[in-house]
Amino acid sequence: MNWLKAAFSLLFTIVLVLLLNSKIGDIPPVGKFLDPFHGFWANAERKEVIEEKKFNIPGVQSQVQILFDDLMVPHIFAQNNRDMYFAQGYVTAMHRLWQMEFQTHAAAGRISEIVGEKALELDRYSRRMGMMQAAENSLKSMMADSTSKMMLEAYSAGINAYIQTLSPEDYPLEYKLLDYAPETWTPLKCALLLKQMASTLSSGSDDLRMTNILQKYGKEVVQNLFPNYPYREDPIVPSGTQWDFTPVPVPSPPQNTTTAITEGVLPPAPSPEIGSNNWAISADKSATGYPILANDPHLTLSLPSIWYQIQLVCPEVNVYGASLPGAPGVIIGFNNQVSWGVTNVGSDVLDYYQIKFKDASKKEYWHDNQWKKVTQVVEEIKLRGGQPVNDTVLYTHHGPVVYSRGENVFNTQTPVDHAMRWVAHESLNETLTFHKLNRAKNYQDYVEALSYYGSPAQNFIYADVYKDIAIWPNGRFPLKWETQGKFLLDGTNPNHDWKGWIPHAHNPHVKNPPRGFVSSANQFSADTTYPYYLGWEFEMADRGIRINQRLAAMQGATADSLRMLQADNYNLYAKTVLPQMLSYVYQGKLTDEQKKAYEKIAQWNYWNNADEIGPTIFARWWGSLNQAIWEDEFGTKNNIEMRYPNRDRTIHLILNEPQSPWIDNTQTPEKETLADVVNKSFVEAVNKLEEDLGEVSDKWAWATYKSTDIMHLARIPALSRMDVSTGGGSGIVNATTGRTGPSWRMVVALGPNVRGYGVYPGGQSGNPGSYYYDNLLETWRKGELYELVYLQKPGDANKRIVSKWMLEK
Template identity: 50%
Template sequence: MRLFKLLLLMAITAGFFYFLNFSQQIGATRLPPMGKFLSPFAGFWQNGTQVDQLPTALELPELREPVDVVWDDRHVPHVFAKNAHDLYFAQGYLTARDRLWQMEFQTHYAAGRLSEIVGERALPLDRFQRRIGMVYAAENALKGMQEDPEGREALEAYAAGVNAYIAELDEISKPLEYKILDYSPEKWQPIKSALLLKYMAWDLTGRNNERAMTRTLAALGPELTDKLNPYYPPMQDPIIPSGTKWDFEPERAVMPANTTPPLDDVAVEQHQPDPFIGSNNWAVAGTKTAQGHAILANDPHLRLRLPSIWYEMQLSMPNLNVYGVTLPGTPCIIVGFNESIAWGVTNAGSDVLDWYRIRFKDASHREYWHDEQWKPTIARIEEIKIRGAQAVIDTVFYTHHGPVVETGSSTNAESATVPGAAMRWIAHDSSQELNAFMLLNRARNYDDYLQALRAFDSPAQNIAFADIAGDIAIWHNGKFPLRWKGQGRFISDGTDPLHDWQGWVPREDVPHIKNPQRGFVSSANQHPTDESYPYYLGWDYASFTRGARINERLMELRAITPQDMIDLQNDALNLTARNLLPAMLAAVESQNLTEGEQKVLNVVKAWDYRNNAIQAAPLIFDRWRRILYDLMWSDEVIRADGNLQWPRSDVTIVTIIEQPKNNFFDLKATANKTESFEDIAFQAFRQAKDELEAELGPIGKPWAWGKASGTDILHLAQIPGFGRTNLFTSGGSGIVNATRKYNGPSWRMVVELAPAGVQAWGIYPGGQSGHAGSYFYDNMVDDWVDGRPYALLFMRSVNEKNEKIVAKTQMRGQP
């Protein structure tokens, strides 16, 4: 019996030892070695201490001269260096100090390496990232960026700074996420900075609808397809004012005799970027402002995460003093201002990605048919390492179009060839976007801004500009393929060279305007021009609503102040409701309503069209509109063999307002009745009311827009408890304050370009620190929800005195 007890005790001890020192798989969740995680000496307890303590001095041998860092009360570092090497070294070190895990995790995601951290569940995503050529794109971009000596120096110095911080880490100081996920950081290389830029490029330009549009064309024919999703949508208020004259002779792409796309396209498992990526920016001339100074505003709309996508900094050295936000992992300031200019970006939305149907000679995929001949592919072997499992080998075949993301499994009986789908993406090409930002960081006037834009190819952006001389401008900037009208709207024929990109739109011909007569420039991802513009750049731009509302307010306002611009960024007017709701109300008011239905309708009737968080009317309208759209279009777009492209929202609005008897309102399910708009509007209202009551109870406080449809900011790895959820936000989709469940303004910035001294305000929904135990992890979230940006401390010298300064650190090389 004693022996049995002894053996049992030894077994329990061994099991406990194993549990504490090795990771455990429980269902789909893998736990870290709990001994390391719970250790009072090196576990998560240590991450709750000292993360906000700032050193007064740092010895870093790689520095050539001392660097001074001034910390303000929001943990923003203001970096003063004497040379470029030390400036970007310090930027890399300080960013890693606050955001190392985020930087690393995002590069693993971009490179298709998440399986190394979380195991087999990430394999489909990793395979897709490899197949779309993310590393290939980063390699090409790095070559381009390193052609410029200053770009090479910045990338290498930044990497050295990151690695200097990594070298200081031990098990105690390692960021908490490494302990939870049980892995360690690896050495930073310049390719990782390039990967982060491509990660952002895919987020902004990777979304596409060629397959859905091709299915729509096959099902509905060209006339109805073009009617539901026109080349130029109605109600547009373009970036470049309508009626602008184009003083150039355009180059023309040769259109093939047959533009009908291959209708038997290859299915591609796609991990699409978020469809609600967008942004607002505008610049107002001094003739419209209270103080006579130009004012610029910008708020990029992105997926919201903790740690935040942005990191706020000031970078200063001789001939450079710039402030703004940067992407953690990349040098320079991406959106910001200096002592002379300010710039802001929105996504251009023009088409820079096409899918091609490839005809392979056989199942080996070694040759493909193009221009009446068989051409060789280039095979790239991808080894995907998987934690706790054997590595997976995947071969990606590259054509002159780009990587073949998916190959068909069956042959065409008539030709005995194998189909495939290749992706042509502008971000695969060599580029110099980092060099463009370096030029913007030190630009002094419009000519300098223009020089910087010429170096920027991808992702295409609307880049607004203002300077202390009073100039304002905007360029729909990027490297755009020279296309025939409609090219890339559907799956393209990969065998015909006339379906290839036939050159580039000359940079001087891309849409732009400087100092317009109306006194402002603006963009909100809408169509860049009216129909007179002679080049075809794409068709699927954002709805008119945000752009029209911004332009409406800027036309109305006089003696504009920075506070007016802050108010406009927080504007919650629902232009869709202002256009649609009168017709919807008229359709329902004539019906026999129950007491409960009348009560709900009265709430909407009293609404001022603003999506304020405390109101119930925005929630009622939103649900009502969604059901109405579904009833209106489901017969046309929902198919057993794959959904078709949904009609544009502006087409829906025009159809409702101008054609209430259109056949689109007739429901096929009711064979003995022909519905009109009034019929389905009432049906949608009743269904919306019933659904909301079932979910939230009788109309009351739970129906508040901000409570029922608020915003969640999740942790980047979705670790429970590390995010901020149920934020009581105003605004919504298609509204200037473009908050959604997981998206919203990721950085709000307003800059007044006064010659005597630039002033600026800014905020993002997060905090400077990436450490969940830090006060500065999410300290700005509540003020962001309330629309209260901070006055930014833009220092002119390291010796400047200001009550916001809380600490100073000197970084110096060892003697």
């Protein structure tokens, strides 16, 4: 019996060891994870840093000095470009390796390799969008140019040099949680990261919804409710600006420009809450006598932070700013002569073409009066814990057919049997743009750098020490007829194809406008005199109007003046429409709690500050009113997807068309007036708030209701920062919502001694066990900025430098 007991004990021990060292479902291998020497305990970091460090790194050609400041920002001093980018890759990987690799896995459709079958449809969707092919196309252009080739190879080599120093106990925490290991970095991963950003900012489309609305209601209704230019607008290039080019001919629209009503649901367009602001004031408006530039790109708020601060110095460049972990160079920043920033343009650069296949085999499609071959690409999707899945993606000359009828889809559908034509599939070299921007000395250098840029289209703001300011809504824009792509296009008709590109010099732009400032907030790029079609709908004008009002009034402005504008919480669209809404409320019919709510919003001063109750009531009320007006006609019915008219059109209806037939609810026998729907929606909104938050009290505060969450990239709550108390909101200059907001705030005062200020909601480190994981969050929350340490040489005396490294071959 003793040997049986011994055998059983041995077997039990073996099974226990195997279980503790194996990943079961979403549970990490507990034994490995809790190992005090190699598990998550090894990821704890001390706040203090080693003051001096010298070590040999294979791949460095000459000595590189890296100075770290008190925010753990690296300042890299190299003797040549290659070593500079090598060191950038090394230190970025040291702080952000898991984030970099996870994002490129997502772009490549490879998350299933990490988490198994539950990510299969997500990966399949990424493959069907042609993300890998898009990255490979761009990589060809990047590697064909000697400069961008050097950048990508050196940066990748630096990442790999860091990876080679790691043993399993050194892996970032997320690798241990998910039980996998980092892999060798390649230049393709850099290209994938850029395509991931293009997907975030330029892959939305309303083609299907608008086609369904056109087929159901006709052209007149579409023109009325979905106009090609808004009622309220303050465009990026000021109205009346004279264009300095002779337009090229624009294609003429075919007589039949739409396709039949189509089932399916498009992937949602980029959230209107994902916007951005930038502006630059002239020397005449500045207290310093030199321009001042500001930028705050609004993206999904996440930990680790989307951006990584860095200074890059070698004999031909000295640049500081925000980089994207996984891409070389600085994306938003400044050097001794110039500064620049970006916001998303939001132009229409993705269209869907209805494809006519020859038969069920889908090997040929009809185009230009002939059958053309379909290119079939077999994608192998590896599954953790399962057999690989092969998925065939169909390509036409337009692009990939994302889904065919009857196929399973990821959450939502694109229009089935339609091909995607997307500018991000083009062979582009954005890396070269940022290489040249980092080294720009003047306006001409800036314009040349932009000429290489393709996607996602961005509003590049600019200022320099020569007192020039400018802005270019910039990217590769298809040359289209007006409204081409507002609706689904006919994939059989060559007249519906894109017919080339708007020449770069013809992109909207303005330099040194008489008003003394340039700005953008994702609104229309230009007024109706602009001779090319960029799209029919952009972000609502409220942020842009508010920014321009304040900039116009500024005199003797400082960097702090622009910082305070970034934190502006004034709700301009509420100021525009709320008085009219309040005038319709029947106060005598309200309950006591409803009267309290009415008094709160009637007394509100239109500031979306964190402790205000007014913005909570207004946000809930507006949502209820908007639905009451439009849901009966434009809600999804019988699997036919439509959309509501935008906020600008709805405000115009409330202010100027109180008798509009659209106000009546067609699903009730009564004929509702505007007063009826305003009152009903107010009561519904207040009752819902009371149900969710109790009676009117501080619990109704805007920050509590909005509940800003900065989620970990892998949606791990314990590694996130929840319920951050902030003001702002959608349509506010401080566009901080529940999940989105200013991902990097920067202000740069140009001059003989340039000074920069910045912050983002997190920290330099991607390690949750580090003090530097979220040490900047409170400063960001309060709308404050840190002065950025901008060094001219490694020996500069600066008390904020806390560590000095020396890399040698």
